[in-house]
Amino acid sequence: MWVLVTGGAGFIGTHTCIELLENGYNVIVIDNLSNSSKISLDRVRKITGNSIEFFHDDVRDKDALNKIFTNYDVGAVIHFAGLKAVGESVAKPLEYYDNNIGGTINLCQVMDAFNVKNIVFSSSATVYGEPDVVPIKENFPLAVTNPYGRSKLIIEEILHDLHVSDKDWNIALLRYFNPIGAHESGLFGEDPMGTPNNIMPYITQVGIGILDKLKIFGNDYDTIDGTGMRDYIHVVDLAKGHVAAIKAMGSFDDIITVNLGTGSGYTVLELVNAFEVTTGIKIPYEFVERRPGDIARCYADVSLAKELLGWASEKTLNDMCRDSWNWQSKNPNGYE
């Protein structure tokens, strides 16, 4: 079966392409390379020995999508394409709504026209806002505080409406927690443009000497050591969750919404400590003010993922640290 992966040249996308190919799927990628490099897909081809059809196009371009759906018998779509930087979304809300929401509407319109009604969508734990309790279950109240998060929530709602209008749509909304780690080959990983916003690429760039020291945002949260707690999940486990969702397409009457996390929370200091122990690299840090919008604790209840998809994460925090470092040390400047 052909699977169209939008945003397939990106961090989670490349890892998912590998898992799809290894599970016997044929893969088409559409990516405008606004936050990625074609080199990642060349490496996917090399490591898997499989071909990937690549279209350097934008999901907001209907002609480009029409061409793909005309030429390939697409069975399902995994929709990663979108902008993802929370801070940037506050500065450029229209770009985020245009790209994320506009892109999704365009994609669904073309899918509908070609009668392809299977879609897996990249949502985010950010839609839960600050939860009253942890672990977070899928039926918890939703609250978003920035345009990025709002774009994810609006898309979830649009996809719900689509399913109400036409029950033939099979839709999986996957809410990712904090993906880190990298493929064990060291050929693929997170390659942020400019100074990283997320913690793991920041740590590895300190490790390699690009950045001086980690700034830890706040040490007065209500956690064991005062630093923020998150559910870090290995990107390869996350990619496997997508294959599980593709395999489950059509088995449910309703749209499904599933957390993809490990079910465990680690604080920033625990993460730094795990990184140092695993890699032997010292990460100097200092405490600074809390980052606006950050929350104290966030980790997933993962029972629904097990029940509906038969999927659970397998890799440990040490695996994540080892593989992130392996990627960074083998590719000090990312893909380029």
Ligand code: NAD
């Ligand atoms: P990424 O930026 O590495 O990948 C996104 C890809 O989409 C990039 O290759 C980019 O070039 C492409 N893209 C962006 N807009 C496009 C458009 N209009 N048309 C075609 N291609 C376009 O990000 P990622 O970390 O791999 O995230 C993938 C998805 O998962 C995103 O939708 C993101 O919002 C979501 N998500 C990510 C995280 C995370 O922490 N990484 C957490 C939760 C959800």
Ligand code: WQD
């Ligand atoms: C993790 C922890 C920080 C950087 C973001 C998005 C979310 C989702 C995942 C897409 C927090 C602390 C961080 C640093 C630090 N993405 N930190 N110093 O904020 O949980 O989630 O990425 O959907 O929407 O908001 O991830 O990696 O930025 O932060 O101390 O330089 O590390 O305060 O406790 P976050 P993160």
